[in-house]
Amino acid sequence: MSNTELHTLGVAELAAQLRAKQVSALEAAQHFLARARQHQNLGAFVSINEEATLAQARAADALIAEGRGGKLAGVPIAHKDIFVTKDFPTTAASKMLEGYKSPFDATVVKKLADAGVVTLGKLNCDEFAMGGANENSAVAPVGFDSAQPVRNPWNTERVPGGSSGGSAAAVAARLAPAVTGTDTGGSIRQPASFCGITGIKPTYGRASRYGMIAFASSLDQAGPMGRSAEDCALLLSEMCGPDLDRDSTSLDVPAEDFSKNLNDSISGLRIGIPAEFFGEGLAADVRAAVDAALKEYEKLGAKLVPISLPRTELSVPVYYILAPAEASSNLSRFDGVKFGHRAKNYTDLVDMYKKTRAEGFGDEVKRRIMIGAYVLSEGYYDAYYLQAQKIRRMIADDFQAAFKECDVIAGAAAPTTAWAIGGKSDPVSNYLADIFTLPASLAGLPGLSLPAGFGEGGMPVGLQLIGNYFGESRLLNAAHRFQQATDFHLRTPAGI
Numbered sequence: 320m321s322n323t324e325l326h327t328l329g330v331a332e333l334a335a336q337l338r339a340k341q342v343s344a345l346e347a348a349q350h351f352l353a354r355a356r357q358h359q360n361l362g363a364f365v366s367i368n369e370e371a372t373l374a375q376a377r378a379a380d381a382l383i384a385e386g387r388g389g390k391l392a393g394v395p396i397a398h399k400d401i402f403v404t405k406d407f408p409t410t411a412a413s414k415m416l417e418g419y420k421s422p423f424d425a426t427v428v429k430k431l432a433d434a435g436v437v438t439l440g441k442l443n444c445d446e447f448a449m450g451g452a453n454e455n456s457a458v459a460p461v462g463f464d465s466a467q468p469v470r471n472p473w474n475t476e477r478v479p480g481g482s483s484g485g486s487a488a489a490v491a492a493r494l495a496p497a498v499t500g501t502d503t504g505g506s507i508r509q510p511a512s513f514c515g516i517t518g519i520k521p522t523y524g525r526a527s528r529y530g531m532i533a534f535a536s537s538l539d540q541a542g543p544m545g546r547s548a549e550d551c552a553l554l555l556s557e558m559c560g561p562d563l564d565r566d567s568t569s570l571d572v573p574a575e576d577f578s579k580n581l582n583d584s585i586s587g588l589r590i591g592i593p594a595e596f597f598g599e600g601l602a603a604d605v606r607a608a609v610d611a612a613l614k615e616y617e618k619l620g621a622k623l624v625p626i627s628l629p630r631t632e633l634s635v636p637v638y639y640i641l642a643p644a645e646a647s648s649n650l651s652r653f654d655g656v657k658f659g660h661r662a663k664n665y666t667d668l669v670d671m672y673k674k675t676r677a678e679g680f681g682d683e684v685k686r687r688i689m690i691g692a693y694v695l696s697e698g699y700y701d702a703y704y705l706q707a708q709k710i711r712r713m714i715a716d717d718f719q720a721a722f723k724e725c726d727v728i729a730g731a732a733a734p735t736t737a738w739a740i741g742g743k744s745d746p747v748s749n750y751l752a753d754i755f756t757l758p759a760s761l762a763g764l765p766g767l768s769l770p771a772g773f774g775e776g777g778m779p780v781g782l783q784l785i786g787n788y789f790g791e792s793r794l795l796n797a798a799h800r801f802q803q804a805t806d807f808h809l810r811t812p813a814g815i
């Protein structure tokens with residue numbers, strides 16, 4: 320293969336070529352950096368540090384030469400700009416952190432580096448991961464002077480989804496073979512579905528949150544996004560594992576080889592179909608693609624089992640109480656004292672806090688801080704926060720009842736395909752679009768989105784698979800078997 324086509328390779332193929340020294344890590348890094356520049360109109364990257372990337376690539380080549388390279392030695396990836404990194408600035412797409420340089424790498428970043436990856440740069444996202452369209456980024460992407468919405472490579476007038484919109488756009492445009500994302504209420508699965516790629520959020524607590532800038536700590540999880548389940552499995556195997564000293568919610572569950580069961584037969588797999596995921600509100604084009612994907616699963620030997628997740632609708636108000644409540648607490652650390660933005664002119668300490676936060680945070684972040692402070696305040700705590708916690712528990716229980724009858728649960732990842740940039744200005748309409756991803760988030764369950772076909776205007780449709788706790792391997796297996804039988808994940812947008 321000529322080096323001009325390296326971007327057509329997935330992680331598995333590229334890693335094999337690197338190991339066989341058919342291509343060097345340096346060549347791969349240079350190729351993808353050039354692509355990032357060539358397609359910078361998408362706004363996917365917020366920082367690139369060519370020198371650091373090339374130094375990492377040379378180091379990877381040296382290890383490969385000595386036969387000491389890790390499993391992913393020399394594979395170039397990029398990180399959502401919510402993970403702190405030593406070699407690149409970290410902004411969380413907020414003005415609040417403009418110019419911030421972390422003294423350490425997030426655990427997930429470090430683990431992937433230990434496996435040999437080379438970091439291409441940092442990817443755009445919604446500010447502090449709050450959003451579902453990547454229109455809330457407050458920082459200028461590479462090649463721009465001011466903040467821009469990220470563009471969907473399938474149609475640059477459409478959103479890529481969010482909050483990991485830069486991550487999804489980068490994979491869809493083949494600017495990186497795979498990337499990291501984070502998912503609080505759907506931020507990996509929904510952009511994966513909008514951009515026609517694969518993404519998985521593991522069981523809550525599987526991947527360390529250390530060095531992942533906190534939004535809603537009881538929900539935030541890291542995960543990989545790539546072209547295929549096979550590529551996601553390779554990354555996820557390196558990203559997970561206990562980090563008990565650094566993350567108090569990290570689970571003491573050993574890392575797993577998620578590639579091991581990819582090829583298992585799925586004959587007899589019971590796929591639960593929740594009635595509530597197929598009701599009013601699901602767009603006809605998305606429904607048609609999902610139905611066709613489920614037929615394909617039947618051909619592969621799976622059985623469709625009707626189930627009910629009766630509190631699906633409540634997941635939206637419950638999430639939009641709990642996530643802002645946690646955010647209002649987490650974001651109180653951004654006060655202009657120790658790091659990040661500080662207002663220039665102020666009269667006293669309180670005035671400094673006020674001005675710093677008024678200048679540093681964008682509208683959506685302020686909205687959530689206000690909602691969060693309100694639902695936690697005396698007199699409202701019982702009515703909102705406590706009530707939401709109770710319903711969260713019931714949502715988790717509903718899943719356990721459903722998993723008595725099925726092995727995995729399937730439905731659309733989002734009710735529609737990607738909408739037009741600027742098309743959903745009302746925040747509530749954005750929140751409602753999260754309805755299918757929120758239940759698994761609230762329950763802490765693993766969820767995956769895989770390309771399942773195309774809808775109106777040729778936009779990708781994602782099928783979501785939800786597993787029981789620690790069921791990542793089964794989800795990846797089910798997705799891989801589907802991808803062996805279909806080619807949706809191999810298709811690329813025009814001009815890519």
Ligand SMILES: NC(=O)C[C@H](N)C(=O)O
Pocket residue numbers: 448449450451481482501502503504505506507642753
């Ligand atoms: N962060 C996420 O997982 C996305 C969700 N739409 C939110 O804005 O909270």
